[in-house]
Amino acid sequence: MEVFSMSSRKRETYHVEVKHSLLWEAALGIAAITNERLLDTLDYTESQWEGIKQSLSKEMLAHLEMVQEHNTWKTILLLLHEKDMDSVEEFNDFLINLEEEEFRYMAIPYIGKNHQQDRKLASQGDQQAVARLQEASKDHAFFPRYIAYISQVDVQHLKSHIQEVMTGWYESVIQPEEEKFKGILERDAFSKNKRLEKLEAEDFVEWATSGIRYTPEPSVYKVxxxxxxxxxxxxxxxxxxxxxxxxxxxxxxSIHPNDPYIPDQMLVQKFKALGDENRLRMLKILMDGGRTLKEMTEEIDMGKTTIYHHLKLLKSARLIVAYGPRYHVSPRAWEMLPKELELFLGAEK
Known part of the structure; x- marks a missing residue:
């Protein structure tokens, strides 16, 4: 039997807003340099990261160790979403004036609408609420440990750490190339806003992120x-x-605005990932079905660490995806790859 819809309403979706700031760039730089497992997959080379480390003071390096241990980069990002701020000085002033309970509440991550009361109680020191939040986020890589840390840490000590790590990073890494970073972010935000005028929200998110298809959720009104x-x-x-x-x-x-021949970064990433015999072999295996890291190690005569490294590079190129412990080929990536190459080379002109 055919079913006809009597409603003329379109499926509701979210509103998209593009924002940029050198403060977010600073916070993500702090997150990047303290994520050792991901560092070798980033565009910055090993020598660039070493150069950054050598430019930092011993005190700043000690703060980065604290970031790595407690994931305090997450605190910085959460605070930056509380208010639009244009400078480190404005961020530091905002931070200083926060009351202890208010600070803890902002620093505890949003787990979901149903957990907001526990978030409030946890910010007041209720350890049962902390335990419930930890249970609700148990599948996250670091949230349970992070929530416990935020609920117990000396707030003044953490505030001081955040001030110093943000100020130190901004002065050492951002400020020397401030105009360069600012120009890149402004150009990209401008071009994205122009494209946003022509695309539906979900299509825009997928295009800007090179593959993330984010469908509307009932509690999300803005992306x-x-x-x-x-x-x-x-x-x-x-x-x-x-x-x-x-x-x-x-x-x-956005990085090379005067070069009309510059390829899309993700296109380059994909072909770099494909340019290796071992990774091509892994893709061939995954074409036959999903595999865990353990299963892949059993099928290929290669060390587990090496296999994980190759899988990480394939994942960063969006050629494979991970659902839980299993890796799978991304069908959409393979559908789009020839099209992306044709668009760049101008074969469809």
Whole structure:
């Protein structure tokens, strides 16, 4: 039997807003340099990261160790979403004036609408609420440990740490190339806003993130898109109440605005990932069905660490995806790859 819809209403979706700031660029740089497992997949080379480390003081390096241990980069990003701020000084003033309970509440991540009361109680020191939030986020890589830390840490100590790590990073890494970073982010935000005028919200998010198809959720009314340079080629996702955040990698043309022949960064990433015999072999295996890291190790005579490294590069190129512990080929990536190459080379003109 055929079913006809009597409604003329379109399926509701979210509103998209593109925002940019050097403060977010600074926070993501701090997150990047302290994520050792991801560092070798980023566009910045090993020598560039070493150069940054050598430019930092011993005190700043100690603060980065604290960031790595407690994931306090997450605190910085959450605070930056509380208010639009244009400078480190404005951020520091905002931070200083926060009351202890208010600070803890902002620093505890949003787990979902049903957990907001526990978030409030946890910010007041209720350890049962902390335990419930930890249970609700148990599948997240670091949220349970992070929530416990935020609920117990000396707030003044953490505030001081955040001030110093943000100020130190901005002065050492951002400020020397401030105009360069500012120009890249402004150009990318401008070009994205122009494209946003022509695309539906969901299509825009998929295009800007090079493949993330984010379908509407009942509790999300806005998606905020934030360009970044230093964390390329990765997208970073976050949730705040009523909103989804995507920190997405800037396009190559935003970095090289005067070069009409510059290829799309993700296109380059994909072909780099394909240019290796071992990775091609892994893709061939995954074409036959999903595999865990353990299963892949059993099929290929290669060390587990090496296989994981190759899978990580394939994933960063969006050629494979991970659902839980299993890796799968991304069908949409293979559908789009010939089209992306044709568009770049102008074969369809």
């Amino acid at each position: 905020i898109m934030i360009p970044h340079f230093i964390y390329r080629p990765w997208n970073v996702e976050a949730d705040i109440e009523g909103q989804k955040i995507f920190y997405y990698p800037v396009a190559n043309e």
